[in-house]
Amino acid sequence: MTQAEVLAKLQTIFDDVFLEPPKVVAALSADDVDEWDSLIHISLIVAIEKAFGVRFRVGETEATKNVGELAELIAKRQLEK
Amino acid sequence: MALGDLKQLLLAGEPRAFWDALRTASASARDFSELIALSALRKRAQARGIVRPAEVGRVRLAVLGGSSLYPLHELLTHLLEAEGVGCDLHTGEFDNYAAEIREADSALYAFAPEVVLLLPAAQRCHYPGKLADPRDRAEAAAKAVADELLELAALVHERTRAEVLLGNFALPARRDLGELRARLPTSTWNFRKRVNAELALNAPPYVRICDLEFLAYRSGGLATEDPGAWFESKQPGSPEFLLELAREAAGLIRDLRAAAKKVLVLDLDNTLWGGVLADDGLEGVEIGDTSPRSEAFKAFQRYVLGLKQRGVLLAVCSKNDTVVAERAFREHPEMVLALGDFVSFKANWEPKSDNLRRMAEELGLGLDSFVFADDNPAEIEIVRQFTPAVATLLLDGDPAEFVGKLADSRHFEPRSITAEDVERTAQYRAESARQASLGSAADMASYLGSLEMRATVRPFAEIDVPRLAQLINKSNQFNLTTRRRTEGEVRELATNGEYLCLSLRLADKFGDHGLVSIVVGRVRGGVLELDTWLMSCRVLKRQVEETLLNEVARLAQARGCSELLGVYRETAKNGMVRDFYPRMGFTPAVLGDEGATYRLELATFCPRKTSITLVNA
Incomplete structure (x- = not known):
C-alpha cells in the first residue's frame, strides 16, 4: 500500500471514531484535534489493527509523532504479513 | 444501527x-x-x-485494582449509563488497592461507594516459592492470597456497607511446564485455580465473584492475554477481554437491584420436540434416545426441567389442540417434562400475545417477568410487537444449540437459591386450584374462610435475608415505594434499632405460600414512617394487607408511636396500590415531591377484620 492509500483508509476509520473528523494528512497529530484524547487514541489503534490486519509491537505506536509516521508503521507491519 | x-x-x-x-x-x-x-x-x-x-437508578461505584483501570472504567461506566443507570465513579490508583482499603482516611472512604469493584492483577498471582515445594506449602500460600483479598473485601464492606464485586484470576494460556502444569501444586495454573476456589468457597454474601477465570475460558485464553498492553499501559488483558470484563461487571451491578425473569413460556412443535404433533402424530415427533435430533430435544427438556427445579415457572403457549397437546405429555414415554411442571398450558389458535397477557393475569405477574421462546420468527415478532414487555428468545436452527442459547440469554441467572424457589411451581399451581374453588364458593367471605389461612408475622431474621432481598428487588406491582435494597442493606436494617422490619408468611389448606409480604418503617418522633410496604401478587385479595396492618399498628403502639405515616410513590407498574392507604383507613396528608403521603391515628384505630389466623412464632 502506498502512503496515500493508507491515509485514505485511515480517513474512513477517523470518520467513524471522531464526531467531527479531521482531514487526515501526514502532518496531523493528536495536538491538532480537540477530540483526540487518550481514550480516542486507544480506540483508534485498536480499530487500525483490525482494519489493516496488523499487530503493532510493544511501544511502537507511542513513538510515532504524527499520522504520516503512523502510516509508515502500518505499511511496514503489513509487509511482514 | x-x-x-x-x-x-x-x-x-x-x-x-x-x-x-x-x-x-x-x-x-x-x-x-x-x-x-x-x-x-x-x-x-x-x-x-x-x-x-x-434514569433507572444511580450507583456510586469505586473501581480498584492491580492493573490499569483505564479504559476499563470507561467501558463499564458507559454500559451502565447506556442502560439508564447513572454512575458516580471513583477510580483507585494503579495497584494501590490494599492501602486504599486499609487506610480509613483514603479518598475511597471520602467517596462513600455503594459498590466496590476490586480487580487484583493476575500477572502477579503465582506461587512465590520453589516449583518443587510440597503441596501443603502451595495450598497454604494460595489460601493466604485468597484470605487477604477477602479480608480487604470485609474491611471495605464494614466501613461503607458497599457490595463488593471481587475479581478472581484468569489462568495462563501459554504452554509452560508441559504435563507438569497439571500435576504440580506450585504451577501458576494450579495455584491460580486454587486461589479462585478458595475465594469462591469462602466469599460472604456481600461479595459477588467477578469470574475472570470463566470469562477468559469462555473467550479463549490466548485471545484474552495481551502482554504488550500490559507492558505499555498495565492493561489486564486484550481489548476484547476488557469488553467482556466490563460487560460482566455491569451485569453484576445491574443485578444487585434489578428484577429477574420469573416465567419461561415455551412453544411445543420444533421447540420442545422435533416435528409437528398434528402432522407427524405422537409416534412421529422427535424426542428421546432414538436419533441425534431427538436426543437434542430431550437434552433441552432436561435443561428446562432443571430451570424449574431452581424456581423458574414454566408455561406452554402453542398453536395446537389442547387435548392432543396434553396427551403428548401424558402418553409419550420419552417426554422429560410432565403436565405438572407447567403453571399454565395454553394450546389454542389465539394470537400468542393474547395468551401471554391472559397468563400474566391468571398468575398475577407482570409481563416483564416473562420470557417467550419459539422456533418461529413470525411468532417471536408478534409477541415483540404486541407485548413488548415480554423478553423473547428465538430457538431456530440446530436443536443441539437450544440449551446454549437459553443459558446465554442470561434471563434466569439466580441471585441466590432459596427454599422458596424450589417450592414455587407448587405454590402457583395451588393458586390455580384456589381460583377454581373461588368459582364454587358462594361469596368472597366464605371463600376466604374456607381457605383456613394462617399467617406468621415476625421481625426480619438472618435466615430470611436472601428471600427478603429477593422480594424487595423483584416486587413491582404491590409495592408502595419500590425501594430496592441489597442483601447487605437488608441485614443492616434488621439490626438497626430505629427500624421496625416485619415479614409475613402465609399458609392455607392448599399449601405454604412462604414469605410473601414485607413492611419496613422508621420510628421517629412518635411516628412510624413506612418506607416499604410490599406484597407478592400471588396472595392478592387474601386480606394479607389487613392482617399485616393490624400487627404494624400493634407493634408501633408498643414502641410508643401514636401515628403511622404512609407514602405512595408512583411507578409505571404499581398503579394497583394507588388507593392502598385510603383503603386501609389512612387519611391523605400532603402531596409532596416524594409522592402522596397518608396518616393513620393509632389511638382511634380498630383492628381490621380478616379471615387469617395469626400464629406468631
Missing part, C-alpha cells in the same frame, strides 16, 4: 431517539473500538445537554 446514524441523531438533538439507539447499539456492540466510540458519543451528548429522558 451504524455509528454514523447515531451521530446524526446526536447532531439533530433528539434525546429520546438518541438514547434509545445508544442503548441498543451498546448492548449489541461486540467490539472494543465500537463501544469506546459509543461512549465518546454519549459524553458528547451529555456535554451538549442531550440528557437521558429517564
Whole structure:
C-alpha cells in the first residue's frame, strides 16, 4: 500500500471514531484535534489493527509523532504479513 | 444501527431517539473500538445537554485494582449509563488497592461507594516459592492470597456497607511446564485455580465473584492475554477481554437491584420436540434416545426441567389442540417434562400475545417477568410487537444449540437459591386450584374462610435475608415505594434499632405460600414512617394487607408511636396500590415531591377484620 492509500483508509476509520473528523494528512497529530484524547487514541489503534490486519509491537505506536509516521508503521507491519 | 446514524441523531438533538439507539447499539456492540466510540458519543451528548429522558437508578461505584483501570472504567461506566443507570465513579490508583482499603482516611472512604469493584492483577498471582515445594506449602500460600483479598473485601464492606464485586484470576494460556502444569501444586495454573476456589468457597454474601477465570475460558485464553498492553499501559488483558470484563461487571451491578425473569413460556412443535404433533402424530415427533435430533430435544427438556427445579415457572403457549397437546405429555414415554411442571398450558389458535397477557393475569405477574421462546420468527415478532414487555428468545436452527442459547440469554441467572424457589411451581399451581374453588364458593367471605389461612408475622431474621432481598428487588406491582435494597442493606436494617422490619408468611389448606409480604418503617418522633410496604401478587385479595396492618399498628403502639405515616410513590407498574392507604383507613396528608403521603391515628384505630389466623412464632 502506498502512503496515500493508507491515509485514505485511515480517513474512513477517523470518520467513524471522531464526531467531527479531521482531514487526515501526514502532518496531523493528536495536538491538532480537540477530540483526540487518550481514550480516542486507544480506540483508534485498536480499530487500525483490525482494519489493516496488523499487530503493532510493544511501544511502537507511542513513538510515532504524527499520522504520516503512523502510516509508515502500518505499511511496514503489513509487509511482514 | 451504524455509528454514523447515531451521530446524526446526536447532531439533530433528539434525546429520546438518541438514547434509545445508544442503548441498543451498546448492548449489541461486540467490539472494543465500537463501544469506546459509543461512549465518546454519549459524553458528547451529555456535554451538549442531550440528557437521558429517564434514569433507572444511580450507583456510586469505586473501581480498584492491580492493573490499569483505564479504559476499563470507561467501558463499564458507559454500559451502565447506556442502560439508564447513572454512575458516580471513583477510580483507585494503579495497584494501590490494599492501602486504599486499609487506610480509613483514603479518598475511597471520602467517596462513600455503594459498590466496590476490586480487580487484583493476575500477572502477579503465582506461587512465590520453589516449583518443587510440597503441596501443603502451595495450598497454604494460595489460601493466604485468597484470605487477604477477602479480608480487604470485609474491611471495605464494614466501613461503607458497599457490595463488593471481587475479581478472581484468569489462568495462563501459554504452554509452560508441559504435563507438569497439571500435576504440580506450585504451577501458576494450579495455584491460580486454587486461589479462585478458595475465594469462591469462602466469599460472604456481600461479595459477588467477578469470574475472570470463566470469562477468559469462555473467550479463549490466548485471545484474552495481551502482554504488550500490559507492558505499555498495565492493561489486564486484550481489548476484547476488557469488553467482556466490563460487560460482566455491569451485569453484576445491574443485578444487585434489578428484577429477574420469573416465567419461561415455551412453544411445543420444533421447540420442545422435533416435528409437528398434528402432522407427524405422537409416534412421529422427535424426542428421546432414538436419533441425534431427538436426543437434542430431550437434552433441552432436561435443561428446562432443571430451570424449574431452581424456581423458574414454566408455561406452554402453542398453536395446537389442547387435548392432543396434553396427551403428548401424558402418553409419550420419552417426554422429560410432565403436565405438572407447567403453571399454565395454553394450546389454542389465539394470537400468542393474547395468551401471554391472559397468563400474566391468571398468575398475577407482570409481563416483564416473562420470557417467550419459539422456533418461529413470525411468532417471536408478534409477541415483540404486541407485548413488548415480554423478553423473547428465538430457538431456530440446530436443536443441539437450544440449551446454549437459553443459558446465554442470561434471563434466569439466580441471585441466590432459596427454599422458596424450589417450592414455587407448587405454590402457583395451588393458586390455580384456589381460583377454581373461588368459582364454587358462594361469596368472597366464605371463600376466604374456607381457605383456613394462617399467617406468621415476625421481625426480619438472618435466615430470611436472601428471600427478603429477593422480594424487595423483584416486587413491582404491590409495592408502595419500590425501594430496592441489597442483601447487605437488608441485614443492616434488621439490626438497626430505629427500624421496625416485619415479614409475613402465609399458609392455607392448599399449601405454604412462604414469605410473601414485607413492611419496613422508621420510628421517629412518635411516628412510624413506612418506607416499604410490599406484597407478592400471588396472595392478592387474601386480606394479607389487613392482617399485616393490624400487627404494624400493634407493634408501633408498643414502641410508643401514636401515628403511622404512609407514602405512595408512583411507578409505571404499581398503579394497583394507588388507593392502598385510603383503603386501609389512612387519611391523605400532603402531596409532596416524594409522592402522596397518608396518616393513620393509632389511638382511634380498630383492628381490621380478616379471615387469617395469626400464629406468631
